[in-house]
Amino acid sequence: MDTFSTSSGQPDPDTGDDRFASARPVDPTIKGFTPWQLSVSAIAVVVLAVALWAILATLGAPVIGVLFLLPTLACAGALYAVSMRRRLRLGVIADLAGALARHLGVPDAAYLDIDARQWQGGWVGVPHVLNIQYPTQVDDSAPDWAAGVAEVVHAELEQQYTVGRHNIRGHRLTLRDPTRTAGSLTPEPAARAERAAVRRSLPDTIARPVPTQADLSSWLIPLGVDASGTRVGWNLAAPQGHLLVLGRSGAGKRVLLTGIVVEAAARGWPVWIIDHRRVDLLGVRDWPNVQIVASTLDDQIVVLNQAWREMEGRVALIESGSSRNDLEPLVVVVHHFREFATAVADAANRAGQGAAAASLAHDRVTDLLRHGRQVNVYVVLSVQRADDQLLREENRDDVGAVVALGRLDSGVATALWGGDRPSEPAEPVPGRAVVQTGDGKPVLIQCYWTPDPREARRVKDEQDLYLLDALRPSLVTHPVLHVQRSRVMTESPEAAWRVNLNADLAEGYGASTSGLADWSRARGSGGSPAPAVTQVETTGWSEMVMVSQLQAGSLARLDDETGWVIIEQVEAVPNDGTKLLIHWRGNDGAGSQVVSRTRAVRIRHLNDGIY
Known part of the structure; x- marks a missing residue:
């Protein structure tokens, strides 16, 4: 019997997980001699044997020395x-x-102590008994927690284990081999080598490729690549066209959703976004063909309700004789659906509404999943857990592609993938995911990385900005939208609920501060700037144009930092026909910047004296 215990690795000081702030790595348990001590002992025995032989040979008894030397060398x-x-x-x-x-989500392997006993089967073999000591901060309350650990051990050692004992108070789990047969215990080297090859072949980061003309005419939105380098994507033309993205915080949902939005916008499709986290998808708010990014709960309710109305309107068109081919795809992104649905239910309860109003978000999304594809309305759902109650069996059948970022619990993975669950789970690498499209088998992929436009502009990362400039749509087909309410929101929850349900989406930015507009009108008349008005109803309209179409006097939004500015002069950049030098003036002063001629920017048009 061979007993083996180890606690290896060093803790990561930058883990950022507050649960383990007070935890300490486990002290290694040394049972028996270490490999280094055994090697030193072997060398010492050799030296002793040679020395003994030399002494006997000097004394004239070399034969006796050899008799001592051979067994000592064997030892x-x-x-x-x-x-x-x-x-x-x-x-x-x-x-x-x-x-x-x-x-388990612990910062490092040093926080675990694994005592492996009764190794059998082959030269290295596998242990019959595993005692796993884990930190008290690990949440082991789930009914299938121990079974999930056994599944991970099985995937790593290629040997099935059963839960022998789970000491919850002592935070110790014992796994035992149920077979106890020496012949079948040896791990399969080919299987382990294959898993290692898959891990090595998937890089940690793959930048999103610039779509070709063939890509832009396709309804397949690329998500990432598998171990063989094959592109894996979400096919909106599939029988079930919706997409589900699930994963814990930090797994890469925001980056993946940003890439999906960019790809859909590049195809000229309108994109509506409900961002319940408010800032996750703020970077695509001014992206061409992204019509609205709703960050407040009131606006999110309006956008979801309007998406449902759009679907019903399209159904009416089909009933009146129109063809589905005449309806362009509308992509509706609902980020962190469960949190959003809970917030909607709370708002309905505060407004004194009934159970039907409290389930508004759930009911609207369910209808979109069931009927939206028939009229080219496609939903991208983002959730944190795969056991969300929305994903009942009938709703799961309406989802054409599932992207599971990071590792899943054993029971959740079985419920999600069934008998087709992948043999190689996703590692905790940002963007590493298991993807299932249609009825195909789940595959391990590395999702494409897409820069956040807002963050790239803030840090002025030239490489990210170059990629974003290449990804930016060359054709702008849909204007920006804003929430238009029939009357002003009040502090009464009941009145606010009714106002939101009756609100619509209209073109333009809606009400905004007009300091720049007042300054522009005063500048045009030769007078001094008029006092800023706090709120002015904007009746103008906007469109996206290329930088090469800007003229002196245009009111344009070059980026988030400068905001709306007046273009004063447009000059060519010497020795570079692809760039233009833009001189501008805004509320916060004046400036200039070099911009690509083909970059798309938003401009506002004069209407009744107000931009």
Whole structure:
């Protein structure tokens, strides 16, 4: 019997997980000699044997020296072999500790102590018994928690284990091999090598490629690449056209959704976004063909209700004889659906509404999932857990593509993938995901990385800005929208609820501060700037144009930092026919910047003296 215990690795000081702020790495438990000590012992025995032989040979008894030398060398060889086997077993347990650390969400493998006993089967073999000591901060209250750990061990060691005992108070889990047969315990080297090859072949980051003309005419939105380098995508033309994105915070949902929005906008499709986190998708608010990004709960209710009305209106068109081919795709992104639905229910309860109003978000999204595809209205749902009550069996059948970022619990993965669950789960690498499209088998991919336009402009990352400029749509087909209410919102929850349900989406930015507009009118008349008015109803309209179409006097929004500015002069950049030098003036002063000639910017048109 060979007992083996290890606690390896160093804690990550930058983990950022507050749960383990007070936790400490486990002190390594040394049972028996370490591989290094065994190797030193083998060398010492060899030196002793040679010295003894030399002494006997000097005394004239070399034959007796050889008789002592041979068994001593054999003993040294056995010690070295044992040290090598123990080193290999140490590597197996270190890999297992790393996999369990990622599964349990602990900062590092050093926070785990794995005691492996009764190794059998082959030269290295696998342990019959595993005792896993984990930190008290790990949440082990789920009914299938221990089974999930056993699944991770099975995936790593290629050996099935059963839960022998789970000491919740002592935070110790014992796994046992149910077979106890020596012949079938050896892990399959080919399977382990194949898994390692898959991990090595997937890079940690892949920048989103610029769509070709063939891509822009396709309804397939690329999501990432698998281990063979094959592109994997979401096909809106599939029988079930909607997309589900799930994963814990930090897994890469925001980056993936940004890429999906950019790809849809590049195809000239309108995009409506409900961003319940308010700032996750703020970077695409001014992106061409992104008509609205609703960040407040009131606006989010209006956008969802209007998406449902749009679907019903399209159904009426089909009933009146129109063809589905005449309806362009509308992509509706609902980020963090469960939090959004809960907030809507709370708002309905505060307004004194009934159960039907409280389930408004759930009912509207369910209708969009069931009937939206028939009229080219497609939903992108973002949730944190795969066991969300929205994903009942009938709703799961309406989702054509599922992207699961990061690792999933064993029970959740089984419920999500069924018998087709992938043999290689996603690692905790941002953007690493398991994707299932249609009835195909789930595959492990690395999702494309798309820069956040707002963040790229803030830090002035030239590489990110260059990529975003290449991804920006060359054709702007849809104007920006704003929420238009029949009357001003009041502090009464009941009145506000009714106003939101009756609100519409209209072109333009709606009410905004008009300091720049007042300054522009005063500048045009030669007078001094008029006092700023706090709120002015904007009746003008806007459109997207290329920078090369800007003229002196245009009111344009070059980026988020400068906001709306008056273009004073447009000059060519010497020795660079692809760039223009823009001189502008705004509320916060004047400036200039070099911009690509083909970059799309938004301009406002004069209407009744107000921009």
